[in-house]
Structures are given as structure tokens and as C-alpha cells.
Amino acid sequence: MPNPLKRPSRPGERSANGAGANGSNGASRGAQGVEAAKEGGGGLVGWVDERSGATGFLTGMMFRKVPKGTNWFYTLGSATLFAFTAQAITGVFLAMYYTPSPTEAYESITHLTNDVWMGEFVRGMHKWGATVMICLIFLHMGRTFFFGAYKYPRELNWVIGVVLLILTLVMGLTGYLLPFDQRSYWATVVANNITATGPVVGPYLADFLRAGPEVGATTIQRFYAIHMLLVPGLIAALIGAHMYLVVKLGTTAPPWLKAERPKNARKKTEVG
Amino acid sequence: MPDDGNSKQGPPEKLPKPDPAGYFEGETMTRRGVFSAGAMALGGAAGAVVLLPTIGFALAPLFEEEGDTWQKVGPVENFSEDTYTAVVITAVPGIGEAGKTTAYVRRSRGDDQSEGEDGFVAISTRCAHLGCPVRYVQAAGNFICPCHGGVYDFDGKVIGGPPVRPLDRFQTRPSDDGQVEVGPRFSVTSQLDPVRTRDPGEFTGGVWDYVYPPRPSVPPAP
Amino acid sequence: MKQSDKEQYLIEYEVLKKKGKPFFPYAVAKDSAMALVVVLVIVVMSLVLGAEQGPKVDPTTTTYVPRPEWYFFFLFELLRVIKPPELVPLATIGIPTICMVLLLLLPFYDRNPERRPQRRPIATTAGILTIIAMAYLTFLGAAAGTPTEIDLEVAAEYEPGKQVAAQSGCLACHKIGENGNDGPGPELTEIGARLPREAIARSLRNPPQGMPNFSGLPAEKFDDLTLFLASLDGE
Numbered sequence: 001m002p003n004p005l006k007r008p009s010r011p012g013e014r015s016a017n018g019a020g021a022n023g024s025n026g027a028s029r030g031a032q033g034v035e036a037a038k039e040g041g042g043g044l045v046g047w048v049d050e051r052s053g054a055t056g057f058l059t060g061m062m063f064r065k066v067p068k069g070t071n072w073f074y075t076l077g078s079a080t081l082f083a084f085t086a087q088a089i090t091g092v093f094l095a096m097y098y099t100p101s102p103t104e105a106y107e108s109i110t111h112l113t114n115d116v117w118m119g120e121f122v123r124g125m126h127k128w129g130a131t132v133m134i135c136l137i138f139l140h141m142g143r144t145f146f147f148g149a150y151k152y153p154r155e156l157n158w159v160i161g162v163v164l165l166i167l168t169l170v171m172g173l174t175g176y177l178l179p180f181d182q183r184s185y186w187a188t189v190v191a192n193n194i195t196a197t198g199p200v201v202g203p204y205l206a207d208f209l210r211a212g213p214e215v216g217a218t219t220i221q222r223f224y225a226i227h228m229l230l231v232p233g234l235i236a237a238l239i240g241a242h243m244y245l246v247v248k249l250g251t252t253a254p255p256w257l258k259a260e261r262p263k264n265a266r267k268k269t270e271v272g
Numbered sequence: 273m274p275d276d277g278n279s280k281q282g283p284p285e286k287l288p289k290p291d292p293a294g295y296f297e298g299e300t301m302t303r304r305g306v307f308s309a310g311a312m313a314l315g316g317a318a319g320a321v322v323l324l325p326t327i328g329f330a331l332a333p334l335f336e337e338e339g340d341t342w343q344k345v346g347p348v349e350n351f352s353e354d355t356y357t358a359v360v361i362t363a364v365p366g367i368g369e370a371g372k373t374t375a376y377v378r379r380s381r382g383d384d385q386s387e388g389e390d391g392f393v394a395i396s397t398r399c400a401h402l403g404c405p406v407r408y409v410q411a412a413g414n415f416i417c418p419c420h421g422g423v424y425d426f427d428g429k430v431i432g433g434p435p436v437r438p439l440d441r442f443q444t445r446p447s448d449d450g451q452v453e454v455g456p457r458f459s460v461t462s463q464l465d466p467v468r469t470r471d472p473g474e475f476t477g478g479v480w481d482y483v484y485p486p487r488p489s490v491p492p493a494p
Numbered sequence: 495m496k497q498s499d500k501e502q503y504l505i506e507y508e509v510l511k512k513k514g515k516p517f518f519p520y521a522v523a524k525d526s527a528m529a530l531v532v533v534l535v536i537v538v539m540s541l542v543l544g545a546e547q548g549p550k551v552d553p554t555t556t557t558y559v560p561r562p563e564w565y566f567f568f569l570f571e572l573l574r575v576i577k578p579p580e581l582v583p584l585a586t587i588g589i590p591t592i593c594m595v596l597l598l599l600l601p602f603y604d605r606n607p608e609r610r611p612q613r614r615p616i617a618t619t620a621g622i623l624t625i626i627a628m629a630y631l632t633f634l635g636a637a638a639g640t641p642t643e644i645d646l647e648v649a650a651e652y653e654p655g656k657q658v659a660a661q662s663g664c665l666a667c668h669k670i671g672e673n674g675n676d677g678p679g680p681e682l683t684e685i686g687a688r689l690p691r692e693a694i695a696r697s698l699r700n701p702p703q704g705m706p707n708f709s710g711l712p713a714e715k716f717d718d719l720t721l722f723l724a725s726l727d728g729e
Contacts, residue, residue: 182551
């Protein structure tokens with residue numbers, strides 16, 4: 001199967017061949033990346049690549065240059081992503097034991113914490129993972145703020161980031177009810193009533209969240225659906241957009257490196 | 273990638289283009305317009321068919337009114353004029369302990385017009401600030417909220433802290449067999465006039481009736 | 495930001511980027527190391543702090559003291575410090591909404607092309623002040639006691655009186671040291687230095703407007719209470 005695929009040709013590909021596929025320039029150009037990968041690529045990788053063009057995209061993404069001087073502060077974003085992934089994984093497995101019902105939720109948490117092997121550990125990972133994720137997201141935002149990284153051309157990515165922060169806080173709030181202990185219950189009561197103080201739409205929004213005028217029979221299912229499906233879906237989609245923009249626009253350089261202005265660049269734009 | 277950026281974000285001098293992208297010989301704008309509108313209309317219709325019923329489904333509880341539930345809370349002799357007795361009632365039926373709440377009940381004082389002819393006053397334990405559980409302190413004769421520092425006097429009127437209105441009350445009536453019955457919750461104005469049930473944190477009376485409009489899910493004022 | 499600033503930035507950025515190293519493996523190595531640190535922190539927290547269940551839901555409680563998760567402490571404290579009822583919608587919805595809108599629109603009103611923190615004094619100062627304010631509110635929120643407990647070091651003889659004061663709800667209207675509400679009643683931290691014990695007892699029996707009458711307390715408790723209050727001299 002793989003051999004005949006060694007040198008496929010596609011419309012428009014020829015012209016791109018000449019430039020050579022070294023990392024910095026070629027990698028970001030899809031066609032060249034594909035070409036470079038195909039030179040040696042056979043087997044399954046070659047087969048998938050011919051149909052998807054994934055290697056070109058991946059080499060472009062992985063071998064794109066990151067500006068000089070990027071430091072440990074630049075790992076906070078990926079660390080937040082990692083924390084989200086960890087939350088998603090532990091969350092999926094917690095859902096296997098959890099019962100979202102006002103009469104059984106507490107007992108199902110007792111069961112999964114005390115009886116299930118490693119139950120307390122996995123629940124602890126999810127619980128403290130939330131704390132860690134909130135810390136990381138604030139640190140990441142602080143880095144972006146103080147480094148001026150939200151400025152042109154990355155304004156849109158800042159806006160997406162703030163929406164992600166809000167959604168993460170919504171996750172914290174909705175997840176908080178699920179253990180259905182005293183802390184969760186009263187925190188939810190207060191949060192719902194805070195929502196209800198919004199003018200005009202507040203009372204209806206609170207009724208929607210509670211599924212009625214009191215925290216009642218289906219409130220917990222509602223929070224569960226929001227916490228499990230609705231908000232994580234939105235977060236995942238927005239993380240995709242956030243990362244697409246990071247790859248497209250590039251990681252910022254630390255602001256102090258701006259001092260070393262290249263001379264020719266200055267000539268080009270400043271009017272003498 | 274930045275060279276991409278340059279070409280896109282360059283000065284808008286080459287803006288006026290004669291034809292829309294993909295223009296072909298003989299294409300009329302009517303044709304394109306029809307297809308654009310059709311694409312959006314059909315796609316929109318397909319989306320709406322899925323979204324509208326499901327959103328309505330999720331919003332349904334907003335329009336369901338809770339039924340009146342009257343519960344007996346004990347014989348008339350249990351309650352005095354000078355102090356409150358805590359009774360546990362069911363606010364949301366069908367979910368066991370999680371649907372119960374506490375009310376403080378006392379016999380109304382004859383000289384107080386605002387307390388009605390029922391003969392009993394039942395005060396809700398949900399703080400009118402944001403819904404924390406208030407506690408009646410016998411020694412001080414007032415209700416204290418543990419969250420944000422709300423304080424209410426013996427009648428449930430605010431005497432300190434951030435609560436926006438007096439404590440909510442429950443309707444009361446004597447039953448045929450000499451017990452006190454507690455009914456639906458209602459809110460009161462600062463003069464203790466009954467108004468329709470509201471969530472904590474919402475002012476009552478005046479312009480606030482428009483800022484916090486009535487919800488179909490709760491009964492009107494008694 | 496002017497067009498020339500935009501171009502200038504893109505050119506400078508391109509130069510810095512050319513001098514850089516590829517994302518993989520150099521940046522990824524740091525990211526992976528950080529990911530490992532993150533997961534280790536989570537695991538250690540999970541193992542050390544565990545995931546104990548709180549008491550089961552009991553909406554009938556009148557003694558439970560609700561507290562939010564720590565990352566909402568600043569909002570919680572905001573609700574505590576904003577006392578006038580007219581300002582409650584501001585504290586619940588207004589301020590958080592304004593903050594979020596300000597945060598969301600940051601790149602649209604901060605149009606200064608400068609990126610170095612030391613050359614953006616207003617932005618940097620505002621950022622640091624926001625962090626300090628949130629940290630301070632979080633700290634206050636975490637330290638907020640319950641209105642039925644007085645956290646104060648007193649001599650053993652005053653302990654019973656302290657309990658009576660706490661259980662009688664004095665803190666609902668008075669501040670004693672770091673405990674209680676600042677108003678509507680006056681602060682009691684130094685009441686013993688201002689009033690003799692007899693005067694305190696008189697006020698408790700014939701209280702001023704708005705204060706409940708405490709003559710209903712059992713005599714022994716009443717004595718403990720006045721003894722405790724008279725001992726408060728702010729030290």
C-alpha cells in the first residue's frame with residue numbers, strides 16, 4: 001500500500017517544491033511541510049498524511065519559532081490547559097460513580113470517596129485540580145497583563161481568555177453544588193440569589209438555574225448538565241480558538257526585549 | 273506568519289474591487305442573493321427546529337407555579353406571643369430532607385394591626401440579603417445572619433447590615449383540630465405589608481416592582 | 495494604536511522571532527516540566543488535604559455558617575463590607591459586572607503601544623493595586639468569623655461573659671476587636687475604658703433606641719456579661 005504513494009502530486013504543489021523545507025520558513029507553509037514529511041514517510045503515517053495533510057500542519061505548529069527570551073512565565077498558559085485536561089479526565093471518571101439527585105448525591109459521593117478503590121484520591125485530584133486551575137488562570141492572565149501581551153495584534157485572544165476565565169469560574173460554581181453537602185448547598189443558594197438581584201432578567205435567570213423558585217428537585221441535575229456538558233464544551237471550543245490564535249500570531253517576546261530595536265526596521269517605518 | 277499579517281493588515285488602498293470573490297461570467301447578483309438568503313434561511317430553520325423546543329424545554333420550570341401546600345406544625349398552645357418556636361416544614365415536596373426548611377412561629381400580639389387576624393406569625397429563616405440561614409437569638413430578641421452581618425428585630429424588620437427588606441413570612445391559619453397550619457411563603461415591604469414572593473436581595477415596593485418583575489413560578493401576594 | 499505602531503511592532507516581532515528557537519522541543523520542554531509540576535502539586539494536595547465530605551445538606555439549619563470556596567472570598571467580603579441596603583445590587587451584580595466588562599475591554603481602552611511594564615505606570619499600578627485589593631479582600635473574607643463567636647484572648651475569669659456576649663448576638667450590631675459588625679451600634683472594643691460596669695448594666699437594662707433589652711438574661715449570665723464588657727479596654 002504505501003510504496004506507490006511515495007511521490008504523490010497535487011495541483012499547485014510543484015511550484016512550492018523549490019524553496020526547500022528548512023524549519024523556519026518552510027515549516028509554516030503547508031505544502032512544503034507535507035512534501036518534506038512525505039520524503040521519508042511511508043506506512044501508516046504516510047497514508048494518513050496523504051489524506052489529511054496533518055504533517056504539514058503539525059510541523060508548522062511544532063517547529064514554528066518562539067521568540068528569543070521566552071521564559072518560565074510563558075508556560076502558565078499551557079499549564080492551565082494541562083490542568084483543564086486533568087479536570088476533564090478525573091471528571092469523566094467521577095461521573096461513572098456519581099448520581100445527580102437530591103436524595104442520592106451525597107450518598108454516592110460517600111460511596112465513591114470511601115468504598116471505591118482510590119476514590120478519595122481521584123476526587124481529591126478533581127477538587128484540588130480546580131483550585132490549581134483557578135490559580136494558574138489568574139497567573140496566566142497576570143503575565144499577559146504585565147507583559148502587555150494583550151495588545152495589537154492579540155486583542156481578540158485576550159477577549160477569548162477573559163471569557164474562558166468567566167466560564168472557569170462558572171465551572172467552579174456549578175461543580176460546587178454536586179457533592180451536596182452543607183457548604184455546597186448554601187453556596188448555591190447564595191449564588192442563585194446573587195443572580196436574582198440582576199435587574200429585570202435576574203429573577204428569571206435564577207428561576208432557570210434552579211428550575212423553579214427554590215433549590216429543588218431538579219436543580220442538581222441542571223447544575224450537573226451545565227458542569228459536565230454545556231460549559232466544558234464551550235471551554236474546549238474556546239481553548240481551540242485561543243490556541244489557534246496563539247499559533248497564528250505567535251507567542252509574544254518579553255516586553256523588555258523591545259529595547260534592542262533592529263536598525264533596518266526602524267528606517268523602514270519611521271519617516272526621516 | 274507575520275508576513276501573512278502584513279499583506280492582510282496593510283493600508284486599505286487596494287480595497288475597491290470590481291467583482292465579488294468568485295464572480296463568474298453571467299452571474300447576476302439576484303442569483304447569488306437568492307442562494308445566500310436561501311442558505312441562511314434553511315440553515316437557520318434547521319437550527320431553530322432543534323434549538324427552540326429544547327430551549328423551551330429547559331425554560332419550562334419558569335412557568336410552572338408551585339402548588340399551595342399547607343402543613344400542620346403543632347397545636348396552638350405550643351406557640352407564645354413573646355418568643356419564637358422553630359418548626360420544620362417542607363418547602364419543596366418529594367426530595368426528602370433537602371426540601372425542608374425552618375420557620376419561626378409565634379402567636380401574634382393583639383395590639384399589632386399588621387399581624388392580621390390569623391393569630392400567628394411565621395417567619396422564614398432565609399436572610400433577605402442573600403438567603404443564608406438566620407437564627408433567632410433569644411437573649412437579644414433578634415434574628416442574626418451568619419454570612420454578611422444582617423440583623424433583624426423581633427418582627428423581622430432590618431435593624432442592621434445589608435438586608436434589603438424584612439424577613440419573608442409564611443401564611444398561617446388555625447386548622448379545625450386546633451393546630452397551626454403554615455402555607456406559602458410571601459415577602460413583605462418595610463412596613464410589613466404583604467407582597468408577592470421574591471428572592472432574597474430584591475427590594476420590595478415602588479420602582480423596585482418593575483426592576484424585579486413578577487415571576488410566574490410563585491403565587492401572588494396573599 | 496497608529497498604523498505605524500502596528501507595523502513597527504510586527505517588524506520588531508519578526509526580528510525577535512527569527513532569533514528564537516523552535517517551539518518543539520525547546521518551549522515544549524519547559525511546558526512539559528511545568529505540566530509535571532502542576533500534576534505533582536495536584537497529587538500532593540489530593541494526598542495531603544484529601545477530599546473529606548462535609549456534613550450532609552440540611553436546609554433547616556439555623557446554626558450553619560455558610561462560607562464560599564476560597565476563590566470567591568473577595569466577592570464574599572465585598573458583600574460584607576457594603577452595608578447600606580441600597581447598594582446591595584451594586585455589590586452583587588454591579589461591581590462584578592463592571593469589573594468583568596473592564597477586563598474584557600482592556601485592549602480597547604488601553605491603546606498605548608508600549609509594552610514594558612515600567613513604561614506603563616498607570617496600567618502597572620492599576621494591575622498591582624487590583625491584585626493587592628483582591629488579596630486583601632480574600633484575606634479578610636478568609637478571616638471573617640461567625641457572629642456567634644468572639645475570637646479574643648481574655649483572662650479565664652472573663653471567659654463565661656465572652657460566651658454570653660457571643661451567644662446573645664452582640665456582634666450583630668457591635669464590633670469587639672476584630673469581630674463583629676461595625677454598626678449600627680458603637681464599637682465595644684474599649685467600652686470598659688469609657689463606661690463603668692454599672693453604666694454598662696444600665697444600658698443593657700434600659701437600652702437606647704434600636705437596641706434590644708437584655709434584662710431577660712438570667713442574673714448570673716447578666717453579671718458575667720457586664721464583667722466581660724467592663725474588662726474591655728482595648729488591650
